[in-house]
Amino acid sequence: MSDDGAGRPLVMGILNVTPDSFSDGGLHLFDPVEAGLRLRDEGADWVDVGGESTRPGATPVEVDEERRRVLSVIEALSRRGVPVSVDTMKTAVLRDALAAGASLANDVNGGREEGYLETVAAAGAEVALMHMRGVPATMQNAPAYGDVVAEVHAFLVKRRDFALRAGIDESKIWLDPGVGFGKTDDHTRALLRALPELTKEGKVLLGISRKGFLGRLAGGAPAHDRLEGMLALHAWAQLSGVGMMRVHDVRATVRALDALDWLG
Numbered sequence: 486m487s488d489d490g491a492g493r494p495l496v497m498g499i500l501n502v503t504p505d506s507f508s509d510g511g512l513h514l515f516d517p518v519e520a521g522l523r524l525r526d527e528g529a530d531w532v533d534v535g536g537e538s539t540r541p542g543a544t545p546v547e548v549d550e551e552r553r554r555v556l557s558v559i560e561a562l563s564r565r566g567v568p569v570s571v572d573t574m575k576t577a578v579l580r581d582a583l584a585a586g587a588s589l590a591n592d593v594n595g596g597r598e599e600g601y602l603e604t605v606a607a608a609g610a611e612v613a614l615m616h617m618r619g620v621p622a623t624m625q626n627a628p629a630y631g632d633v634v635a636e637v638h639a640f641l642v643k644r645r646d647f648a649l650r651a652g653i654d655e656s657k658i659w660l661d662p663g664v665g666f667g668k669t670d671d672h673t674r675a676l677l678r679a680l681p682e683l684t685k686e687g688k689v690l691l692g693i694s695r696k697g698f699l700g701r702l703a704g705g706a707p708a709h710d711r712l713e714g715m716l717a718l719h720a721w722a723q724l725s726g727v728g729m730m731r732v733h734d735v736r737a738t739v740r741a742l743d744a745l746d747w748l749g
């Protein structure tokens with residue numbers, strides 16, 4: 486189900502303004518605004534601008550460097566009427582990104598940095614709260630859970646409660662199970678199978694685009710060659726009630742979601 490309760494799920498196009506993202510690092514540094522406009526023209530409902538890679542093993546980026554990477558891009562895209570989301574864990578970056586025109590805060594850290602949720606609330610923005618176990622530098626080192634579905638869902642419900650208490654309207658909160666963030670492939674499978682339960686808790690955003698498990702499912706396919714598995718699993722997510730997909734391949738995603746939606 487989409488944001489407004491009808492039609493296909495929304496599509497969030499990924500625009501990483503980074504030298505080191507796992508699938509598009511360095512690709513958009515030359516002309517990120519053009520790349521963002523292209524995503525919009527291909528049908529993205531949001532363009533998600535990120536200045537810090539969170540791939541497994543990534544090193545953190547300083548606040549000023551992250552600001553330098555994203556703010557002018559956000560400002561330029563917003564000025565052209567593109568709905569912009571900012572992919573940041575940092576309250577300081579978020580504050581400036583919202584002032585530059587972003588209206589969705591996408592946080593792989595679940596809004597845990599001090600002042601993050603209050604900053605979202607003060608701006609009247611939307612927020613995506615993702616589950617991550619550990620930190621990107623080490624999160625894929627043997628992640629372990631008792632019951633991954635119960636633990637991830639409980640974390641997301643708790644973070645949603647914090648967001649509500651900070652003054653964010655429930656209609657503006659997205660929950661994301663965080664595929665690849667401290668999860669083995671078995672954990673990912675369990676979480677994907679449990680999507681129909683998570684969508685009963687609230688609006689769900691899913692980010693599986695080009696992720697490692699899709700490469701392993703496709704016999705070791707590299708990041709740019711993992712489309713088919715993603716589209717198949719999007720169909721499952723769509724039928725499970727997921728409201729937004731975060732993707733690199735916007736055109737193919739929109740076409741696939743529209744085709745399934747066409748069945749009614």
Ligand code: HH2
Nearest residue numbers: 501506507538539540613615661664692
């Ligand atoms: N995944 C990535 C980054 N941000 N945000 C949400 N809400 N959900 C996700 O699954 C998610 C996310 C990682 O993917 P990508 O941006 O392509 O790579 P990198 O972190 O290397 O820039």
